[in-house]
Amino acid sequence: MKEKLVQVQLQGVTMPSIETGPLALLQDVHSDKSIQISIGAFEAGSIIMHMEGLNSSRPRTHSLLAGIMKEQGLSIKSVEIYGMANSEDDNFFARLNYRKGLKNWSRDICASDALALAIETNTPVYIHPALLDSAFPIFAADSDSHNAYIWHLGGSSQLQHKELI
Numbered sequence: 001m002k003e004k005l006v007q008v009q010l011q012g013v014t015m016p017s018i019e020t021g022p023l024a025l026l027q028d029v030h031s032d033k034s035i036q037i038s039i040g041a042f043e044a045g046s047i048i049m050h051m052e053g054l055n056s057s058r059p060r061t062h063s064l065l066a067g068i069m070k071e072q073g074l075s076i077k078s079v080e081i082y083g084m085a086n087s088e089d090d091n092f093f094a095r096l097n098y099r100k101g102l103k104n105w106s107r108d109i110c111a112s113d114a115l116a117l118a119i120e121t122n123t124p125v126y127i128h129p130a131l132l133d134s135a136f137p138i139f140a141a142d143s144d145s146h147n148a149y150i151w152h153l154g155g156s157s158q159l160q161h162k163e164l165i
Contacts, residue, residue: 003129005129006033007029008081021038022040022043023039024044028132038112042061045060046062047119062116076123077123078097078126079118096109
């Protein structure tokens with residue numbers, strides 16, 4: 001029996017330090033469970049530009065792909081983050097589900113590309129519950145941690161400063 005996936009919402013993008021790459025912050029829409037997923041710099045830039053309402057003079061790759069899919073009558077139904085390569089490597093497996101008319105397709109895709117497309121097309125994102133359950137907390141109010149910048153979705157478009165574990 002296939003486990004039911006949990007819907008998550010992209011809360012923002014963070015850059016904890018110079019040494020680590022950007023992270024996408026995902027939160028369960030029905031609970032306070034959250035997970036951070038390592039994403040590429042280009043995908044992070046695309047997500048942040050979309051969140052900030054910024055446009056470039058030429059379409060970014062994810063905007064271009066979303067536009068081509070729309071022109072061809074294809075619509076993205078959902079993004080699924082369904083696995084992880086191993087616990088030492090923050091490499092998540094994702095799937096893009098899309099359709100045209102009654103025909104449905106599913107393709108494996110890099111999780112960071114999937115998230116960038118999801119934010120560009122306002123597509124729901126789902127994650128396997130075991131990944132969400134195994135995630136460690138992202139924020140702590142009273143930790144001796146370093147600072148990070150976080151770009152949040154919704155509300156203010158200004159950078160907000162929080163402490164990370």
